[in-house]
Amino acid sequence: MSDPYADLASxxxxxxxxxxxxxxxxxxxxxxxxxxxxxxxxxELPKNASAIELGSGTGHVTKDLxxxxxxATALGVEPSPVMxxxxxxxxxxxxxxxxxxxxxxxxxxxxxxxxLVLMHTxxxxxxxxxxxxxxxxxxxKPGGVLAICDGDYSTATARIADYDPLDELxxxxxxxxVTNLWIMRQITGLLSENGFxxxxxxxxxxxxxxxxxYFLTVIDRGADRMVEEGTLQPATAEALKTEARDRVSRxxxxxxxxxxxxxxYKT
Ligand SMILES: C[S@@+](CC[C@H](N)C(=O)[O-])C[C@H]1O[C@@H](n2cnc3c(N)ncnc32)[C@H](O)[C@@H]1O
Numbered sequence: 001m002s003d004p005y006a007d008l009a010s011x012x013x014x015x016x017x018x019x020x021x022x023x024x025x026x027x028x029x030x031x032x033x034x035x036x037x038x039x040x041x042x043x044e045l046p047k048n049a050s051a052i053e054l055g056s057g058t059g060h061v062t063k064d065l066x067x068x069x070x071x072a073t074a075l076g077v078e079p080s081p082v083m084x085x086x087x088x089x090x091x092x093x094x095x096x097x098x099x100x101x102x103x104x105x106x107x108x109x110x111x112x113x114x115x116l117v118l119m120h121t122x123x124x125x126x127x128x129x130x131x132x133x134x135x136x137x138x139x140x141k142p143g144g145v146l147a148i149c150d151g152d153y154s155t156a157t158a159r160i161a162d163y164d165p166l167d168e169l170x171x172x173x174x175x176x177x178v179t180n181l182w183i184m185r186q187i188t189g190l191l192s193e194n195g196f197x198x199x200x201x202x203x204x205x206x207x208x209x210x211x212x213x214y215f216l217t218v219i220d221r222g223a224d225r226m227v228e229e230g231t232l233q234p235a236t237a238e239a240l241k242t243e244a245r246d247r248v249s250r251x252x253x254x255x256x257x258x259x260x261x262x263x264x265y266k267t
Contacts, residue, residue: 003179005125008080009101016082020058022217023083027060029214035204036061036120036149039261040068042200043145048072049115052139054104054132055122059087062118063097069147071116077102077109105131107139114139118147124183133194140266146196149204149261150184156257158219158244166244169222170255176225184260191264199263208255212248215255219244 004011008019026032045051049072051065056076065074076099078084087099102108104122117136123129136146153174159167174181188198208215223237232240247253 003125003177005177006127006179008083013082016080018221020083020086022214022221023057024060024086025217026214027058029209031206031209032214035206035259035261036064037068038204039149039200039202039263040064040118040147043069043116043147043263045070045115045145050113051075051116051118052077052109052114053118053120054107054136055119055125056087056099057083059083059091059097059099061120062087062099063091063094065116065118066096069116069118072096074098075100075109077104077107079103105135107135109139111138112141114144115141116145116147120147120149121151123148123187124150124153124178124180127179129180129183130190130194133190133196137195137266142266144266145199146191146264146266147261148184148187148264149259150187151178152184152203152258152260153178153181156218158215158253158255160247160252160254165240166219166247169219169226169240171222172226172231173218173222177221184262187260187262191262195267196264197267199265200261201263202261204259204261206257206259208253212244212253212255215253216241216244216248218255 051071051074053062053076056062056078062074062076065071073096084099084101091097156170156174158170226232227237
């Protein structure tokens with residue numbers, strides 16, 4: 001199966017809703033909020049700044065453009081109508097926050113209108129990410145800020161000992177859900193080639209805490225995909241999911257992945 005996030009709108013609605021649930025769980029995880037705070041809070045934006053998030057999913061990160069980065073308005077662009085409907089329902093009544101169905105590679109929005117463009121865990125899903133960078137450059141005002149953050153997904157792990165079977169579920173889930181594992185190792189070169197000047201770069205270690213709600217969605221999606229592929233019997237997948245939950249209840253669960261953020265400017 002190819003990365004379903006690369007073409008979410010064409011996936012069946014059950015899968016889109018399941019992905020939306022996982023996205024909302026990740027967005028609200030306090031460690032994930034802290035990570036977004038760490039790279040969005042220091043941006044220097046002009047008064048009444050207009051911001052846009054490309055690949056806005058359920059819209060919680062788009063809201064950060066106002067709540068954390070201090071923009072006056074924020075627009076989320078997202079190809080999946082299911083995600084856009086969720087975002088509109090959740091953030092109804094916030095007139096400075098809006099969402100539209102669209103493609104980050106050609107948004108059809110006007111050129112040179114935005115002070116800030118954000119891509120939070122978008123680029124790893126887009127074949128040909130340079131097309132999105134070209135579009136971001138077009139959308140930004142001169143001197144405008146581009147903020148990119150994505151997983152360095154080869155670091156994802158649930159391993160607590162040698163030959164830990166839960167780790168295979170994490171690796172399989174990443175293998176099935178990410179188009180480019182290495183995007184944040186390639187991003188400075190891509191940005192330079194596309195005319196941006198480089199700003200702050202930060203690494204963010206994400207460790208699942210407490211109930212590990214988001215990381216359990218990673219385990220479950222890995223197990224379910226292995227069943228679909230015929231690699232695991234359903235009963236084995238259920239046993240592995242139970243093992244993960246037992247670890248959470250015994251405080252022995254470990255889930256980790258690192259993220260990298262990169263700020264850049266339209267020169
Ligand atoms: C992992 S989700 C991240 C959503 C949101 N940024 C967040 O962090 O909660 C990636 C999103 O990018 C969207 N996406 C994938 N390809 C896209 C494209 N070409 N243009 C715009 N969005 C795209 C997917 O539909 C999905 O909602």
